[in-house]
Amino acid sequence: MNDDGPVAACPIGPVVDIVFSRWTTPILLTLHNDGRLRFVELHRRIGGVTAKVLTDRLRRLERDGLVTRTYFAEVPPRAEYEITELGRSLSPVFASLAAWQSEHLGEVEAARGRFEA
Amino acid sequence: MNDDGPVAACPIGPVVDIVFSRWTTPILLTLHNDGRLRFVELHRRIGGVTAKVLTDRLRRLERDGLVTRTYFAEVPPRAEYEITELGRSLSPVFASLAAWQSEHLGEVEAARGRFEA
DNA sequence: CAGAATCCGGTATGATACTG
DNA sequence: CAGTATCATACCGGATTCTG
Numbered sequence A, B: 001m002n003d004d005g006p007v008a009a010c011p012i013g014p015v016v017d018i019v020f021s022r023w024t025t026p027i028l029l030t031l032h033n034d035g036r037l038r039f040v041e042l043h044r045r046i047g048g049v050t051a052k053v054l055t056d057r058l059r060r061l062e063r064d065g066l067v068t069r070t071y072f073a074e075v076p077p078r079a080e081y082e083i084t085e086l087g088r089s090l091s092p093v094f095a096s097l098a099a100w101q102s103e104h105l106g107e108v109e110a111a112r113g114r115f116e117a
Numbered sequence C: 001c002a003g004a005a006t007c008c009g010g011t012a013t014g015a016t017a018c019t020g
Numbered sequence D: 001c002a003g004t005a006t007c008a009t010a011c012c013g014g015a016t017t018c019t020g
Helices: A013-019 A024-034 A039-046 A051-063 A091-115 B013-019 B024-034 B039-046 B051-063 B091-115
Strands: A067-072 A078-083 B067-072 B078-083
Touching (some): A013 B024, A024 A039, A024 A051, A024 A067, A024 A091, A024 B013, A039 A051, A051 A067, A051 B091, A091 B013, A091 B051, B024 B067, B024 B078, B039 B051, B039 B078, B051 B067
Antiparallel strands (some): A067 A078, B067 B078
């Protein structure tokens, strides 16, 4: 038998929850590539997401230790976000995803085309 | 400038959509590890998902060419699902996720603990 | 500027009953 | 058995407004 329940069926469940909630990948990639950024700047570079949702995601990423938040109680206030070492350690994961995509996305699109029949 | 819009912010968007919709990872992993399975068997091994949702996911995976569906119009009817070569090609991706998790999940949990303060 | 608070609608998901 | 159909709901995610 090969049945240890749902946990065995998806041993990678935890990572998926941590890394692939919506908007988390563009956030992590942007902070990874562009370095420390203020809130507005990050917001601008990602695009399409509302401030509320972006804030929510950043909080979660901060909680999980993937990004750091530095707040300056000035006028106007400022908040800067930066990816952590732990966040950077996801590089190989993103690299493998990018590799798979560049190699196989065409096949997926072809399959979708065929499916319309 | 480093701003080519949302696409540049998340170049891996397409793969993420294809592979990390809910329940897709346990489905793919189970079919990868256990081979061709009928609907009920697959349903039983995954657990926690309803037949409706499982059907939806399988349709989508079939459409994307990651899984094949073979239907037998017998009595009682039978449907067998199997992962495709394209689906198997995701192995390295899952491997990198598993590796990251086994190495860094502890740090995430530690960060979460610290965050409660 | 950075974000909190509030309200609201759509989609995803779930439970249940039914069909070939 | 392998779904589909229907209904209910829960959870994002978005728009708007407000505050320090």
